[in-house]
Amino acid sequence: MTSEEMTAPVKAYLEQLKQRRSPSTVANYGLDLRRMMKALAAHDIQTWNQVDQYLLMQVVTELSATVSAASIQRYRSSLRQFYRYLLEQRLVDHDPTQDLALPRRVMAEPATLSVEETLALIETITGTAPLAIRNRTILEVMYATGLKVSELLALTKADLHFNLNFLTVHDHLGKERLVPISQRAQKWVEKYLQVARPQLVNSANETAILFLNVRGGQLSRQAVWQLLKNSAAKAQLQVTVTPEILRASLKAHLLANQADYLAVVQILGNRIQNMPLLSLKRIQEVYRTCLPTALEEGE
Template sequence: MKWTQALQEYQDYLRIERGLSKNSILNYSLDIKKLIGWLEEHSIQTSPVVITEESLQEFIYTIAKKVNPRSQSRIISGLRGFFNYLVFSEYRTTNPLELIESPKIGRKLPDTLSEEEIDMLIKNIDLSSSQGERNRAILETLYACGLRVSELISLKTSDLFFEEGFIKVTGKGDKERFVPIGDGTIKFIELYRKEIRVHEPIQPLAQDTLFLNRRGNPLSRSMIFVIIKELVVKAGIRKTISPHTFRHSFATHLLERGADLRSIQQMLGHESITTTEVYTHLDKKHLTSVLNNFHPRK
């Protein structure tokens, strides 16, 4: 079996069986292509079926000199998944990375905004312009629903089920979920839709897209970053803030107010509860309060 065949079959597996997005498949593929390039560079004639643990250890030793431990760990994880697929498909009997350990890295906790800082950002929006009304609706939606930026820019008017109090969100791997939305956020979205959006030119392919730019096209990811960056400067907040920060803040504030992890997991669209558990590390004061309030031996 050649590397090109193995890679193509693995990509098909990730797309069809795992339901991963194009971006996720691309990232997994890049790890394998790094290995293929290294083998070619060192004139090592081997195939994915017979490559040995020793060759892979040498490859990992080489990349360890060029990338940080977090990137090294990600590459090892990506390759381990690839060889697990080959074992699953009975091309191999063992995974050559099974005994290769990833470097120890600390778990990076996400930055969050306080409720006051979120209020400061929204207060600094210039509501005298049509774009200001749109930007307020964007920030309110990011924070109130805990959306990824990709989910926000792909949100459609047909995804809004305001009478039921939900929006339909298309997440990673095109997986759909329903997220509750509060009356306050509904008010800002409806204000934008009925007072601003209806008076703007809308391109044919963007008729159902909720948030649009001045030319009537869907907003890009980079534009959302620019909007937030400008507001952070105006508000004088000295933190590294991105659209994802609102998602982290959404989850953290829910946890602080007593929401259970399973509910937060469903709203965020996390496949594993382990991903959601990172938020339990954010506020030690909150956890101490929970212990003092609820444990029988407090």
């Protein structure tokens, strides 16, 4: 429930606004601010001074799942004007809307898959042949971790830390991050390592790379894209599935389950200037709590 300390300043602001803006403009500001109050109340916010830039980014991202990009832009504008009023009235000591960058998902709104569509995509791969097990494992890992193709293909056996439920991931700049992985995806990786990979290894030129092609070498980016294309067609999905769409889908599913926005950003390896670094324990806690159950549990 929204506190009186949240609603009272809004009422006073709208009354002041009536003196210089049209009734329709005042009504729109009121709708925007009430929507934001409701969203902030879901995060146990009781006063406007408790809001910081990172919480606003999370709330804006959550709202973007149900409203248009134009509406999100309007919410930001309404909040900026409102916080100017709060500062003038000395009701807050900071302005969290200053330099607030909209998350990329709000700006571009890439397509995402529902949980059901994600399951359908992954479960198109069946059978016990080495390539079938490898392909199923790739889809399981791509969704469970949100890795980019380059990060997926760079994985080695040494990057797997299943006793602690995470992977070490190397980005294109050579920087490492720790990424949680579901029990379900772990079981598929273990099956791949035990059953399929030994049949793909080239004993004359063995490599530590995790995912191998039929010649025992590193899998290509084109092969992963083709796998996604074929699986989407088999699942009869009405969207062209790309690695970025799988990343966006994981992000959307976590946020829909009230995941901490900063934790999701860190999992995906995105960077926000001056963003605080969360502990692996906190990241894993958010991940376990917010990953859809159907895509977390092992088979």
